[in-house]
Structure formats: C-alpha cells, structure tokens
Amino acid sequence: MRPYLLKGHERPLTQVKYNKEGDLLVSCAKNLQPCLWWADNGMRIGTFEGHNGAVWSCDFNIDSSRLFTASADQTVRMWDLPSGKELFQFKQQEPCRAVSLSIGEGMLAFTTDAFMGTQPMIHLAKLEQDVEEQQAKTILSIECPKGRITRVFWSDLNRTLMTSHDGGWVRKWDSETGKLLQETQVNQDAIQDMQISQDGSHAITASLDKTAKLIDTETFETLKTYNTGRLVQSAAISPLYDHILLGGGQDASSVTTTSAKAGGFEARFFHKVYAEEFGNVRGHFGPINTVAFNPDGRSFCTGGEDGYVRLHHLDMDYHTTKWF
Structure with missing residues (x-):
C-alpha cells in the first residue's frame, strides 16, 4: 500500500476532511491556507487564501459548493469551493476553534476559545440561501464551562448540539435555548478529536x-x-x-x-x-x-x-x- 504524499503545508496539520461524496479532501494546518485536493490521486486543486492565523477546522455543505473554516484569526469564513473565493466572514472577538453545519444547512455552529477574560462559547448563526443577504450576527451564544471546546456537532435532527472539551468532558446542549442537557466525563484528559x-x-x-x-x-x-x-x-x-x-x-x-x-x-x-x-x-x-x-x-x-x-x-x- 503505497501512499500519496501531499505537501501543501509548511506547518503541522490540524484537520483533514472529506466531502460527502468522498472525491474531495480539504486539509487545514497551522499555516494560513487550507488546501483542496482530489481524493483519488492527491492532486492539489487549489488553496483558500485570506486567513491570518492557524486554521483549526472546516466543514463542507452537502453538494460541496461551500466550505466553512474556523481560524485563530477570530473569524469563521465561508468560501465558494470551486473558485476558492471568500464569500463571507463571521468576525468574533476570540479565536475560533470548531465549526459544524446543521442538517439542511440552515444553521452554522462554531466555537470560540476563552480569551482575555471571556469564557469558551458556542455560537449559532443562521445561513441565508443568498450570500448577499447573509448577516454576521449570531442568533444564540452559549457560555460553556472552563476548558477549550475541541469539536462541535449537530445531533437529534438539529435539536441538540454535542461538544467535546478539555478535561475529557462530552456535553449536549439544546440548540433552541442553549440549556445544558447532559454532561459526562468520558476521558481523564483533554479530548483532542471527536468524530461521529x-x-x-x-x-x-x-x-x-x-x-x-x-x-x-x-x-x-x-x-x-x-x-x-x-x-x-x-x-x-x-x-x-x-x-x-x-x-x-x-x-x-x-x-x-x-x-x-x-x-x-x-x-x-x-x-x-x-x-x-x-x-x-x-x-x-x-x-x-x-x-x-x-x-x-x-x-x-x-x-x-x-x-x-x-x-x-x-x-x-x-x-x-x-x-x-
């Protein structure tokens, strides 16, 4: 089994993600540009240029027309996948860490780290069909206990959000009210990654x-x-x-x-x-x-x-x- 070696980053990788069909692959790293590759032969299609900090995570929409990235430069950005053009950015006051698109793609969940006295938070934003009408304002912000939020996912048909944290905690939140529904310490140390x-x-x-x-x-x-x-x-x-x-x-x-x-x-x-x-x-x-x-x-x-x-x-x- 001989691998393809894909060299698109000078710095350590933070996340690799396939699209729904499995024909495209995005790699995020501690340098500024996420890279898009063909998943069958590892050929690079292009890079997404615009971030000013480490890119921690990404998510595709279902038809692979949009890419969302969360970065330490305090932004979550929406990209046009085929052209690599930046369509929109959600600007925050803290470094952004994890990002996840809801089922049906009507909502975006992303997390921010604790920074300058603020707590780690989960933010929910409404996504418009037309990018021209897109608002940067979040419709719900949920304050979380101390410790970095490493991953966020939608579950129960968008009724709840599932997050993993430093300290080994996994938590479930109501996506309407922001109420904490459930928490369990699954691991004894920080959860670095969680996949569904x-x-x-x-x-x-x-x-x-x-x-x-x-x-x-x-x-x-x-x-x-x-x-x-x-x-x-x-x-x-x-x-x-x-x-x-x-x-x-x-x-x-x-x-x-x-x-x-x-x-x-x-x-x-x-x-x-x-x-x-x-x-x-x-x-x-x-x-x-x-x-x-x-x-x-x-x-x-x-x-x-x-x-x-x-x-x-x-x-x-x-x-x-x-x-x-």
Whole structure:
C-alpha cells in the first residue's frame, strides 16, 4: 500500500476532511491556507487564501459548493469551493476553534476559545440561501464551562448540539435555548478529536489519556475503550467495516529525542467490537494530528506534525482478509 504524499503545508496539520461524496479532501494546518485536493490521486486543486492565523477546522455543505473554516484569526469564513473565493466572514472577538453545519444547512455552529477574560462559547448563526443577504450576527451564544471546546456537532435532527472539551468532558446542549442537557466525563484528559459515525448513533473520542472511547451519542455511555499506550490525537470510524483508525504518538515537544519507531507515529487499526489492534501504517515523521476515512471506507488519510498529508488507498487484502 503505497501512499500519496501531499505537501501543501509548511506547518503541522490540524484537520483533514472529506466531502460527502468522498472525491474531495480539504486539509487545514497551522499555516494560513487550507488546501483542496482530489481524493483519488492527491492532486492539489487549489488553496483558500485570506486567513491570518492557524486554521483549526472546516466543514463542507452537502453538494460541496461551500466550505466553512474556523481560524485563530477570530473569524469563521465561508468560501465558494470551486473558485476558492471568500464569500463571507463571521468576525468574533476570540479565536475560533470548531465549526459544524446543521442538517439542511440552515444553521452554522462554531466555537470560540476563552480569551482575555471571556469564557469558551458556542455560537449559532443562521445561513441565508443568498450570500448577499447573509448577516454576521449570531442568533444564540452559549457560555460553556472552563476548558477549550475541541469539536462541535449537530445531533437529534438539529435539536441538540454535542461538544467535546478539555478535561475529557462530552456535553449536549439544546440548540433552541442553549440549556445544558447532559454532561459526562468520558476521558481523564483533554479530548483532542471527536468524530461521529455515519448513522449518528455513536461517536469516538481521541484523548491525551492514551485511550480512544466509543460512546453512545444518546446516553454518552462508553461502549468500548481502545488502549494505545500513547497519546491519541485523532480517531475515525470506518463506514464500511467494524474498524477504528487511531493516530497520535509521543508529544511533539519531545519528538527529537527518540527514534521514529519508539515515538509510535503510526496510524493504528483496531477492531471496533473486540478493541484489539490488527494493523498499523507507518510513514509520518512526528505525531499524527488528524485522521479521516473516505465515506466509501476504501481509503483513508492522515495529517501529521511534519506538514504532510498521506493519502492511502487500502489494498484488496484489507477487504478480503478475515481479521478476527
């Protein structure tokens, strides 16, 4: 399985994301320009220029005509995907971290970090069909407890919002009133990434407590725990098989003191039900910060501290081997 190496960033990756069809891939990094790639051969289509800070996360609309990005430059921006033109920006007073588009694309949820005495917050904005009529004003702002909000998702047909936080907390909020409905400390340390399954019934958290947890999105009950022995920066659920993909490795600040093998910088495959590791894919020099499965489950990509995106198309052996 030979990967495509996509070099579009000088700085560490923060998120890689496929569109709904799985033919496009966007990579966000701590440099200023998110990159758009073809997902089959890794050819770069272009970059989105305009941000003045690290871009932390992104989201596509369903027909891949729009891209939304959240950045440390205190803006969430809306882009025209085919042309790369900036259409609109939601300006905030704090660095923006996570972004998520609602079902039906009528609303946008994004989060801001604690900054200069303010609390971390979730903001909801109404999206207009016509960009000319778009308002920057948010319709609801929810103040959250202390600790960075790392991911936000819509759930229960837009009735609730699900967030992951520093400290290992997962919380559910009413999207109409902003009321906190449920909270559970799933992990013992910061949750770096959270991804939802395709049917929305369960989610996976990746944490600095060296575990990934599979949780029920309704009850927040922990269904499975994947122990890795190393910091977990990102986790993804296969849409095709009962497989989990984990990325991480030793902390970036102490990478230079160890060999690549000792650092644990490989993408690791676990069985979703048996919670046993059955394979890994090496290649990155430094920790893996973000992983994603293609929506068809036949390829995946990883983004590392080394600035590379590695795009892997899974061999036929992967599909034909009975792993357990």
